Structure formats: structure tokens, C-alpha cells
Amino acid sequence: MSATLAPPDEAGIAAAIVAAHAAREPLVIEGRGTKRGLLRPVQAARTLSLRKLSGITLYKPAELVLSARAGTPLPEIEAALAEHGQHLIAEPPDLRALLGGEEPATLGGIVAANLSGPRRIAWGAMRDHVLGVRFVNGAGEVLRSGGRVLKNVTGLDLCKLLAGSYGTLGVMTEVTIKVLPAPEATATLIIEVPDLDAGVRALSAGLGSPFGVSGAALLPGAPHRAALRLEDFAASVSYRMERLREDLARFGTARRVIEAEESRAFWRGVRDAVPLAAQPDHAVWRVSVRPSAGPAVAAAAQALGGRALLDWGGGLVWVAAPATVATHDALAAAAAVSGGTCTLFRAPDSLRLTVDVLPAEPAPLAAIGARVKAALDPAGILNPGRMRAGL
Amino acid sequence: MIAQPAPKPEILARRAEILAALSTLVPGDGVIGDPTRLKPYETDGLPAYRQVPLAVVLPRTTEQVAAVLRYCHVNGIRVVPRGAGTSLSGGALPLADSIVIGLMRMNRILDIDLDDRFAVVEAGVTNIGITKAVEGDGFFYAPDPSSQLACMIGGNVMMNSGGAHCLKYGVTANNLLGLKFVTIEGEVIDIGGAHLDAAGYDWLGLITGSEGQLGIVTEVTVRILRGPEGARAMLAAFKGTEIAGAAVDAIIGSGIIPVALEFMDKPCIHACEAFAHAGYPLDAEAMLIIEVEGSTAEQDDLLNRIKAICERFDPISLKVADSVEQSLAIWKGRKGAFGAVGRISPDYLCMDGTIPTSELPHVLKRIGEMSVQFDLKVANVFHAGDGNLHPLIMFDANDPDSFRRAEAFGAAILTLCVEVGGCLTGEHGVGVEKRDLMTVQFTARELDQQRALKSAFDPQWLLNTAKVFPLQGASVAMAAE
Numbered sequence: 076m077s078a079t080l081a082p083p084d085e086a087g088i089a090a091a092i093v094a095a096h097a098a099r100e101p102l103v104i105e106g107r108g109t110k111r112g113l114l115r116p117v118q119a120a121r122t123l124s125l126r127k128l129s130g131i132t133l134y135k136p137a138e139l140v141l142s143a144r145a146g147t148p149l150p151e152i153e154a155a156l157a158e159h160g161q162h163l164i165a166e167p168p169d170l171r172a173l174l175g176g177e178e179p180a181t182l183g184g185i186v187a188a189n190l191s192g193p194r195r196i197a198w199g200a201m202r203d204h205v206l207g208v209r210f211v212n213g214a215g216e217v218l219r220s221g222g223r224v225l226k227n228v229t230g231l232d233l234c235k236l237l238a239g240s241y242g243t244l245g246v247m248t249e250v251t252i253k254v255l256p257a258p259e260a261t262a263t264l265i266i267e268v269p270d271l272d273a274g275v276r277a278l279s280a281g282l283g284s285p286f287g288v289s290g291a292a293l294l295p296g297a298p299h300r301a302a303l304r305l306e307d308f309a310a311s312v313s314y315r316m317e318r319l320r321e322d323l324a325r326f327g328t329a330r331r332v333i334e335a336e337e338s339r340a341f342w343r344g345v346r347d348a349v350p351l352a353a354q355p356d357h358a359v360w361r362v363s364v365r366p367s368a369g370p371a372v373a374a375a376a377q378a379l380g381g382r383a384l385l386d387w388g389g390g391l392v393w394v395a396a397p398a399t400v401a402t403h404d405a406l407a408a409a410a411a412v413s414g415g416t417c418t419l420f421r422a423p424d425s426l427r428l429t430v431d432v433l434p435a436e437p438a439p440l441a442a443i444g445a446r447v448k449a450a451l452d453p454a455g456i457l458n459p460g461r462m463r464a465g466l
Numbered sequence: 467m468i469a470q471p472a473p474k475p476e477i478l479a480r481r482a483e484i485l486a487a488l489s490t491l492v493p494g495d496g497v498i499g500d501p502t503r504l505k506p507y508e509t510d511g512l513p514a515y516r517q518v519p520l521a522v523v524l525p526r527t528t529e530q531v532a533a534v535l536r537y538c539h540v541n542g543i544r545v546v547p548r549g550a551g552t553s554l555s556g557g558a559l560p561l562a563d564s565i566v567i568g569l570m571r572m573n574r575i576l577d578i579d580l581d582d583r584f585a586v587v588e589a590g591v592t593n594i595g596i597t598k599a600v601e602g603d604g605f606f607y608a609p610d611p612s613s614q615l616a617c618m619i620g621g622n623v624m625m626n627s628g629g630a631h632c633l634k635y636g637v638t639a640n641n642l643l644g645l646k647f648v649t650i651e652g653e654v655i656d657i658g659g660a661h662l663d664a665a666g667y668d669w670l671g672l673i674t675g676s677e678g679q680l681g682i683v684t685e686v687t688v689r690i691l692r693g694p695e696g697a698r699a700m701l702a703a704f705k706g707t708e709i710a711g712a713a714v715d716a717i718i719g720s721g722i723i724p725v726a727l728e729f730m731d732k733p734c735i736h737a738c739e740a741f742a743h744a745g746y747p748l749d750a751e752a753m754l755i756i757e758v759e760g761s762t763a764e765q766d767d768l769l770n771r772i773k774a775i776c777e778r779f780d781p782i783s784l785k786v787a788d789s790v791e792q793s794l795a796i797w798k799g800r801k802g803a804f805g806a807v808g809r810i811s812p813d814y815l816c817m818d819g820t821i822p823t824s825e826l827p828h829v830l831k832r833i834g835e836m837s838v839q840f841d842l843k844v845a846n847v848f849h850a851g852d853g854n855l856h857p858l859i860m861f862d863a864n865d866p867d868s869f870r871r872a873e874a875f876g877a878a879i880l881t882l883c884v885e886v887g888g889c890l891t892g893e894h895g896v897g898v899e900k901r902d903l904m905t906v907q908f909t910a911r912e913l914d915q916q917r918a919l920k921s922a923f924d925p926q927w928l929l930n931t932a933k934v935f936p937l938q939g940a941s942v943a944m945a946a947e
Contacts, residue, residue: 137715138823138853160721195662202668203640218912224820225852226637226892228626228675229900229907230934231916235639235671244667256721279581285604285695308721311764365582365660390582390662416665433665439653444667446922451915462666 081124085209085217085248091123092246093215095456104242104458106146106181110188112174114241114432116424117461125183128248131155133223140206140223142251145183152182162257165201166192168346173359174421183247189239192346193290193304196282196387198255202238207251210237212244213452223251236447242458243466244451258306262316263290263338267298267329271370274301275389277326279366282388284322286315292345293369293385295352301326304342351384353395358422360406362392364415375409398422403430410434433462467873468898470517471932473563477543481520484543488523488565491533498522507548507566511613512556512899514815514869519546519560524568528646528654528684534567535682536652544931545650547678549590549621552613554816555897557625557677557933564931569620572684575599584643584660586687589620593627596688605690608635611893612804619686626675628893630800633851634725634759635691637893639674644687647673650924660687672919677895678930680923694759697725699793700769700786702776703750707731708827710752713779714850715823717756717772724772726757727851728800731830734807734845734858738799741806746799747783754850755800757793803847804858811843811860813869817876819883820892823853832882833857840875842868854892855883881906896934904936913939 080091095102101119105111107126125146133142136159143152149167156162167185171177186208191200207221210233220233237245264281268274271293278291281303290304303319305312316332324330333341344350353359362372369389376383381396396402403419403426410417411434419432436444448455448466460466477484485499498504499521508516520543525531538545544564551558560566572588575595579585580603585596593614596607610629611617617627623645628637635641644658647669657673658664673680704710714727730738730746730753739746746753754776758768769786776784787793799806807814821829830846837844848855857879861872880890880900884907890900904913917935920927 135822135824137719139718140822189663189668191663199636199640200663202671203636212915216911216915218909218915220912222887222889224822224854224888224892226628226632226820226849226854227889228628228637228893228895229889229891230896230904230913231679231919232626232639232671232675233916233919235668235674236919238671239666239668255723256718259721276581279583282583283580283605283692285692287694308767310767311760314761314763363661363663363665365579365584367582368661387662413661414659415661416663418665436666437655439649439651440655440657440669443649443923447667447919450918450922 078120079122079124081127083127085128085211088123088125088128088246088248089211089215089217092211092213095121096214096454099454099456101456101459104246106184107178109170109174109176109178109180110184112421113188114462115427115460115464117458123246125181125246125248132249136161139225139254140251141254142223142249143182144249145181145247147182148179149182149185150179156254157257160257161254164194164198164204164253164255166194166346167201168192168348170347172347172349173353182250186238186250187240187242187247193292193342193386196291197287197289202235204253205234205238205250206253208234208237208247209249210245210247213454213457221251225253241461243461244448244457246457260309260312261304261306261338262312262332262334263302263304263341264316264319264323265331265333266301266323266327268301268327269298271299271373273326274299275366275369275385277301277323278303278388280323280326281319284319286319290342290345291388293389294350295382295384302341304338345386348384348393351382351393351395356398357381357395358398358402358426359420360394360417361420362394362406362410362415362417364390364392364410364413366390368413368415371412372406372409375405379405398426400426400430407434468902469937470561471937473561477520477563485521487537488521488534491537492523492525492530496524496526507560510551510553510556510558512554512559512897515556515559515898517560517562519564519566520562522566522568524571526571528648531567531682531684532648532652532654535648535650538565538928539650539652539926542926542928544928546930547624547682549618550592550616552617553621553625553897554818554894555891555899557895557897559898561932567682569618569684576685579660580605582660583690584687585690586685587619589684589686590618593617593619593622600690604693606693607688607690608641609638619688620683623674623683623686624676624678625893625895628854630726630728630849632849633727634723639671641689642670642674642686643689645670645673645683646685648682648684650681650929658687677897677934679920679934681929695761696765697757697759697793698765698769698787699755699757699796700772700784701753701755701796702784703747703753703782704779705751705782707752707830709779710754711823711826713754713776716775716778718851720771720775722768722771724756724851725759726755727849728755729848729850730800730803731846733843734803734847737806737810737845738803741809742799742802744795744799750782755796800847807845807858807860813861813863815859815861815872815876817855817857817859817879818891818894819855819880819888821853821855821883821886821888823850825886826853829855829882829886833879836875836878840871842871842875853888877903898933901934902936910939
């Protein structure tokens with residue numbers, strides 16, 4: 076176990092990085108360590124934790140803007156938003172069920188991993204809502220990108236680059252996000268479908284309707300169940316649900332509607348990949364493909380002795396299957412057929428260190444990636460190898 | 467006027483040779499070298515700045531773009547990418563020793579997939595062209611810049627263009643899935659694709675809004691959305707800008723996110739009314755146009771809620787459209803705002819800062835004071851929901867002093883935007899226009915970090931040189947190579 080540094084403020088984070096940069100000593104970067112099991116493990120003597128940089132620093136409900144220090148636990152942010160009838164737009168997952176551990180995720184961690192839930196299909200990814208960041212680069216310089224306004228195209232957008240970079244390009248100390256009013260009502264239409272293809276067709280019909288479907292998932296099991304969510308003012312939800320039921324009648328006769336808390340609990344499950352029911356010894360993958368290619372990936376998973384949960388209209392395939400190189404290669408190939416990408420999400424260290432947890436990039440892009448990493452982290456000390464070996 | 471870097475004499479001296487080489491790379495009528503034919507390319511949507519380039523190349527394929535970039539890379543020739551030339555920040559302004567790569571001939575729609583809800587189009591397809599291709603099936607491409615009839619998707623990507631409906635649908639960056647991207651070395655790279663979450667670093671997010679500093683985009687994969695059942699607008703006029711600002715806050719605070727929420731001040735209301743005769747209230751200090759979507763019943767419900775909120779703010783008039791025609795009439799003045807101001811003043815600068823919406827009354831008051839100070843008229847029209855201001859500063863281009871004052875006025879407004887917690891540009895880009903104001907918003911280290919990222923893509927600084935970054939630091943970055 077490495078020694079953990081947990082400075083109380085941004086200046087402390089910067090000082091720790093300045094020292095590590097001077098000594099060329101790699102650091103593990105984390106919030107509360109909830110995602111250690113994701114992607115590749117980092118070999119480093121020291122861990123730099125953001126856990127003490129906690130607290131909401133600005134919240135203007137009328138401006139739809141919230142800023143918080145990177146180590147702020149997500150539940151704290153969700154509670155503050157709920158007090159004003161607002162919510163996190165991208166519905167980030169709570170991965171405790173999948174990755175173990177008791178600690179809640181932090182805002183910085185969720186942004187650094189760019190994790191989004193079911194609402195991503197309608198309202199964008201976590202990174203789409205990052206308006207600004209304060210961060211420390213690998214040389215220990217404190218920098219800002221973006222700001223606290225909803226529309227900003229001033230200069231290069233480092234917010235998006237840092238979102239999903241897993242702490243390898245900079246250590247975010249404060250994040251400003253866009254938030255939205257939480258919907259007054261919600262309801263979910265559940266249709267039993269004969270197979271995955273029919274299920275995705277039903278989801279596509281719903282997402283191609285004018286009714287603002289904000290969740291579209293396909294659950295494993297026999298029969299498969301396609302689920303479509305509506306969220307809006309109560310009168311709108313009831314009107315649209317009626318129309319959606321009519322429109323989708325051709326996809327299955329066994330239909331039911333769940334509402335309010337039952338619907339919310341259902342989507343929390345989908346968000347956190349609970350219906351995947353991943354066995355403890357199975358690895359978990361997240362595959363991103365065009366929705367119509369989702370069933371083929373799911374079929375590949377089943378052929379490998381695994382299970383699949385489809386979200387995002389079929390375009391996000393959660394797979395739980397035996398933790399072997401052969402399984403990983405087969406899933407990566409299944410994703411690549413349609414131009415999609417496959418990410419090894421949870422696995423024993425041995426597998427995570429053996430395979431490319433993310434698909435390899437073409438050589439010219441990999442070269443740019445190495446130069447970008449060097450531009451932000453010249454000594455290569457921030458989470459080295461977290462995403463790709465040697466980077 | 468802003469300074470531009472001196473042309474490289476060795477490049478100017480090789481002009482004939484360069485034209486001949488380009489003609490072999492883009493055969494037929496793909497190269498323009500004749501001074502008369504180069505003239506239309508000397509400026510874009512910011513006509514105060516003009517410079518005829520060394521040559522213009524009009525490729526038809528990604529391979530031709532790659533070949534031209536490779537040639538420029540090997541020969542150290544500066545490159546300026548250009549779409550429709552509608553940039554309001556001078557993003558496509560040439561340099562004397564630069565080659566303009568115009569993408570208007572790459573205007574094919576390559577793929578439309580309604581089931582998976584995406585379209586693949588070449589960079590020269592117009593913004594409206596994407597919607598036109600799918601609207602028969604009830605779909606649309608969401609970002610809608612005011613220049614959408616002319617502007618091209620490649621330029622939208624480079625500037626991360628917005629529009630009136632961003633409040634609900636987001637800006638260009640939120641509506642992209644993939645790009646075909648050509649590096650200065652002439653490498654063609656596919657970024658993202660027809661799926662939602664590409665793995666690895668977010669190249670799509672970094673390239674979007676990069677203003678041609680990192681490479682050239684030749685194809686774009688966009689999300690297309692099913693349109694709502696309908697949409698309708700209402701108009702609310704108030705006795706003061708502060709009151710109108712408070713009404714905006716109350717609407718958003720009630721949990722309603724209108725699809726559009728536009729604000730006009732008195733000078734703008736008057737200009738638009740004279741131009742469009744839309745029935746705008748001339749005694750109002752401020753006016754909102756609010757649009758909602760849904761079925762007729764849903765529209766009624768939302769408009770009634772908004773009307774009730776507005777009534778708490780002692781409105782001068784509230785007008786809810788009861789038909790598509792009335793909605794169009796309400797929008798007519800707003801859509802024609804720039805043209806309307808153009809009738810009052812032959813020349814104007816269209817600014818584009820963003821502020822936190824709570825700062826709106828203060829900022830409008832300060833702009834009013836500055837109008838007196840600089841002795842120039844200004845009309846304000848902006849996207850109220852997201853705080854994106856468009857002050858239109860009227861001046862006389864035949865009077866150099868008037869232009870100087872207009873530029874100083876604009877800089878003062880944008881500096882104020884940054885001071886109150888906003889930014890220099892919400893949707894038009896930095897370009898050449900706001901290049902030297904970047905030091906107002908960013909520290910030297912922050913700019914150096916951005917420059918280092920540019921260098922990672924473009925080590926010789928050949929791509930759209932002298933835009934975005936102040937020259938002083940940029941020349942340091944160039945000299946370091």
C-alpha cells in the first residue's frame with residue numbers, strides 16, 4: 076500500500092505535485108479511491124488524494140450553475156440540488172455495487188472518468204455539463220479552463236479534455252457544472268419483447284418519437300424487457316405516456332407502466348448496472364456502439380457465457396463475462412465491427428495489465444496523445460499507465 | 467486595428483512555384499491565384515479586417531486536403547481554413563503569405579441513419595442543409611446559429627457555434643459524435659463515430675471550438691433529433707431591464723426550461739419594429755421572446771405558467787401566439803435584428819460576451835454608460851437564458867476615429883463580461899477580433915498551457931496563425947520550435 080498524501084487545499088495539492096515533478100516521482104491521483112478497480116492499476120509509491128478538498132463553493136439555482144471542490148462527495152451535491160428542486164443532468168452512476176467499497180464517489184472522480192447514466196441519451200454526458208475547472212497540471216501550475224457561464228468558446232476547451240482523462244493530464248481541484256430543474260413527474264413504459272433486435276427497434280422508435288424519451292434500456296432475462304422513460308411536468312408525462320404506448324403497441328402486447336418512486340428506483344438500478352447481476356468472479360466491460368449494433372455485442376457476450384444489459388437505446392452495452400483475455404478480445408472485436416469502442420471496466424489486476432483496457436488509437440493520434448500528455452504532464456507523474464501502458 | 471505577423475519573404479518569393487505545386491495536388495479548377503479572383507477571400511463576416519491571401523485551394527476530397535496540408539507542412543506555408551466565410555470574429559481572415567483552404571466544395575451528405583439518429587456530412591454542408599435532409603422524417607439538427615442558411619458545419623465545429631435554442635439543446639459540441647480530422651502532417655484520423663462515448667482522451671471535445679488551430683475537419687458525424695410535436699412563442703415586455711432579468715430568473719427557477727429565451731433592449735426593439743413591423747411594444751425598456759415546445763395542450767400549459775410568472779413583474783404587455791403564424795411574427799423581428807440595426811447604421815460591430823445572468827442589469831447599465839462615454843449608439847439583443855450577450859455597436863466605417871471608438875467600446879464590454887464572472891465569447895469564437903483580449907480572461911500560464919497544446923498538434927504553428935493567441939506569446943512559441 077502506497078503512502079497517501081491528502082492536502083487540505085489546492086495550494087497543498089500544487090505543492091505536492093511540484094515536489095513530485097521535481098523528483099520525477101509518479102503519483103496515484105484519486106478522490107476517495109472508489110474507482111481503483113477501473114481501467115489499469117498505477118504503480119506508484121505515493122497516492123495524492125483530493126478527499127480533503129470538499130464542499131460546494133458556489134450554487135446559483137437561477138443560473139443553473141454549481142461549483143464544488145473536486146473531493147466533494149456526490150451525495151452531498153445531489154442533496155444540495157434536491158433542496159432547490161434541481162438535479163445532476165447526466166445521472167452519474169453509483170458504482171459501489173459493481174466495484175465494491177463503501178465510500179461515495181466524488182465530483183472530481185465522476186468528471187475525471189466521464190461517467191454518465193441513462194439520461195445521457197437525451198441530455199448529454201457528464202463532460203457536456205462541465206462549464207469550468209480549476210486544475211493543477213503535472214508541473215504543479217494552478218490553471219483554469221472554462222468558467223461559470225453556460226456558453227463559452229473562449230480558447231481551447233481543456234474542460235472536455237480533462238473530463239474522461241482519469242487524472243492523467245491534470246488534477247482537478249474545483250469543478251463547475253451546469254445543473255437543471257429535476258422533473259416534476261416520471262413514468263416508465265416496460266414492454267416484453269421477443270428478442271434483442273426487436274427490443275432495440277422499440278427503443279429506437281421511442282427515441283425517434285417527439286415525446287422526449289429520457290431513458291431507453293433493454294434488460295437481460297427471458298423475455299427481454301425494453302424500458303422507456305419520460306420525465307416532465309405531470310400533465311405532460313401522462314399525455315406523452317398515452318401516446319408512447321399507442322405508438323409502440325406493435326412491439327409487444329405485454330406492457331405496463333411504472334410511475335414515480337417505482338420508476339425512479341428502476342432507473343437507479345439501470346444506472347448502476349444492477350440488472351447485469353455481475354458475478355463476483357466475472358469481469359465487466361462497457362461497450363459503446365451505434366444502438367442497432369448493441370444486440371450483436373450482447374449476443375457475443377452471451378456466446379462467451381456472459382450477460383448483457385443495454386442502455387442508451389442499445390448503444391451502451393454493459394457486459395459481465397468470464398475474466399479472460401479471450402473474452403476481452405472477442406468483445407473488443409465485436410465492438411470494432413461497427414466502429415464502436417470497448418472498455419474493460421472491472422477485472423482482476425492480472426487481466427487489466429495484460430490487455431488494452433481501452434482500444435488502441437491509430438499511430439498518428441497516439442503520437443499526438445503522447446505530445447498532449449507531455450504538454451500537460453512533462454515528467455509523466457500523473458497516474459502513469461492508468462489508461463494506457465506507457466502513457 | 468490589430469497587428470498581424472510579417473509575411474515570410476521566402477514564401478512570397480516562391481508564389482509561382484507554390485501555385486504550380488498546388489495545381490498538381492488539386493487539379494482542374496481547384497486553385498485560385500489570380501488577384502481579382504482572390505479578392506472575395508480577403509475577408510469574412512468581420513469586414514473591418516482584410517488581407518488577400520497568397521492562394522486559395524478548393525479541394526473536393528479529404529485526400530486532397532491531406533495532400534495540401536502535407537505540402538504546406540514540408541514547405542512551412544501557413545494555412546487558413548475557411549467554410550462559408552460567415553465568421554464574426556475574423557476566424558477565416560487570411561495572411562498575405564497564407565493559403566486559404568476553402569471547404570465549400572465538400573458539400574455532400576454521406577449517410578443518414580434515422581434508426582441510430584445520426585448523419586455523416588462533409589464539412590461544407592450548410593447548417594440548415596442537415597436539417598433540410600432529415601426534416602421530411604420529422605428530425606432536425608439542433609444547433610441553429612443565426613447564419614444557419616449560409617454557415618457550414620465545418621465552421622460550426624471549429625467555432626463551437628451556438629444559436630437561439632442552445633438553452634435546451636446545447637451547442638455544437640453537445641451535438642457531435644465524430645469527425646474526420648486531418649493533421650498538418652497530412653494524416654487523416656477518424657475521431658469518434660456513430661456512437662455516444664468514444665474511449666480515451668476526448669479529442670472530439672478538444673478539437674470542437676479550436677478555431678482551426680489543431681487541424682482541419684473534413685467530415686462530421688452529428689446527432690439528429692426527432693423534433694417536438696410543435697412549438698409556440700410568446701412576447702413579454704417590461705418597464706425595466708432589471709425587471710425583465712428578474713422575470714427570466716423566475717421562469718428558470720420555476721423548473722421550466724424554455725427552448726428559447728431571447729432578450730431585446732429598447733433600441734433593439736425600435737430597430738426591429740421599424741424593420742419587421744412585428745407589433746413590438748415601443749414603450750418597453752426590455753422585451754423577452756419565450757418559446758416552448760410540445761403538443762398544443764402542453765404548449766398552452768407551459769405558456770400559461772410563464773404568463774402567470776411574467777404577470778408578477780408588472781408587464782407592459784404579454785402576447786401569447788395562438789398559431790404558428792403568430793409565433794413567426796413574434797420571431798420575425800428578433801431573427802432580423804442584425805439586419806434591422808444595419809438599416810439604422812450602415813456599420814456595426816456585433817459583440818458576443820457571456821455573463822452570469824444575475825449580472826444582467828448591472829452589465830446593461832454599464833453598457834448604457836459606455837455608450838455615452840464612447841459617443842456611439844448600441845442595441846442589445848441576447849440569449850437571456852444562457853447569458854450570451856450580443857451588443858451591436860453602431861459606427862461609421864468612413865470615419866476612422868468612429869471605428870477606433872467602436873473597437874475600444876467593444877473591448878470595454880468584453881472586459882466587463884470577464885470582470886463579472888463571464889467570458890469573452892459565447893459562440894462566435896476569439897478569431898482575430900478578440901485575440902489580444904485573451905490576456906484579460908487568462909493568465910500568462912494558462913495561455914502558455916493552451917499554446918503547448920496547439921504545439922502538440924501543430925509544432926510549426928502553421929495552422930490559422932495569428933488567431934486566438936496574442937502574438938507576443940505566440941511568437942515565443944513559434945521561435946521555440
